[in-house]
Amino acid sequence: MAAMTFDLANFPPKETIQLLACLLERMTVANDQLPKSTSTVGHHTAYTRFHSRSTPSINIYAYLSRILKYCPCANECFLSILVYFDRMSKNASTWTGQLFAIDSCNIHRLIIAGVMIASKFFSDVFYTNTRYAKVGGLSITELNLLELEFLRLSNYDLNVSVHELQRYGDQLL
Numbered sequence: 001m002a003a004m005t006f007d008l009a010n011f012p013p014k015e016t017i018q019l020l021a022c023l024l025e026r027m028t029v030a031n032d033q034l035p036k037s038t039s040t041v042g043h044h045t046a047y048t049r050f051h052s053r054s055t056p057s058i059n060i061y062a063y064l065s066r067i068l069k070y071c072p073c074a075n076e077c078f079l080s081i082l083v084y085f086d087r088m089s090k091n092a093s094t095w096t097g098q099l100f101a102i103d104s105c106n107i108h109r110l111i112i113a114g115v116m117i118a119s120k121f122f123s124d125v126f127y128t129n130t131r132y133a134k135v136g137g138l139s140i141t142e143l144n145l146l147e148l149e150f151l152r153l154s155n156y157d158l159n160v161s162v163h164e165l166q167r168y169g170d171q172l173l
Contacts, residue, residue, distance in 0.1 A: 064111065073118070129144060
C-alpha cells in the first residue's frame with residue numbers, strides 16, 4: 001500500500017486542524033508529564049513569555065477552530081507552525097542548553113503567535129495583530145510581545161520550503 005500524501009492546496013483546512021490538534025494534544029500531554037524543574041536528561045526546562053499561570057479552558061481543537069473561523073488562512077500557515085516549533089526547540093537547546101517543551105501552559109499562546117506570523121509570511125492579505133489578539137483572548141500588548149519572542153526563538157527564520165511543508169503534512173496524515 002502506498003503512503004498517503006498530503007495535498008497542500010486542496011486538503012480542507014478544517015481537517016488539517018483536526019489532525020494538527022490531535023498531534024499537539026498528544027505532545028502537550030506527554031510534555032506535561034516531564035518534571036518542571038528538569039528534564040529526563042538533566043537539562044532545565046526553558047520558561048518563556050509563552051507560559052501562562054494556568055491551563056486555558058479551551059481545548060486545542062476548539063482554539064484552532066476559532067482561529068480558522070475568525071482569521072482564515074491556508075494549510076501552509078497551520079503546517080508551518082510545526083516547523084517553527086521544531087526550530088524553536090532546537091534553537092533553545094543549542095543556545096541555552098535548556099529544553100523548550102511545548103505543554104498545556106504554553107501551547108495556546110504559541111499557536112496564536114505562530115499562525116499570525118505564518119499568515120503574515122505566507123499570505124498577501126492577513127489580519128491585524130489586534131484581530132488576532134481578540135480571537136486569541138490576549139491583549140494587543142501581550143500578543144505583540146509574543147510575536148517578538150516567537151521571532152527571536154525561531155531565529156527570525158520563517159521560510160519554510162514546499163518540501164518541508166509536504167513532509168510535515170505527510171507525517172500529519
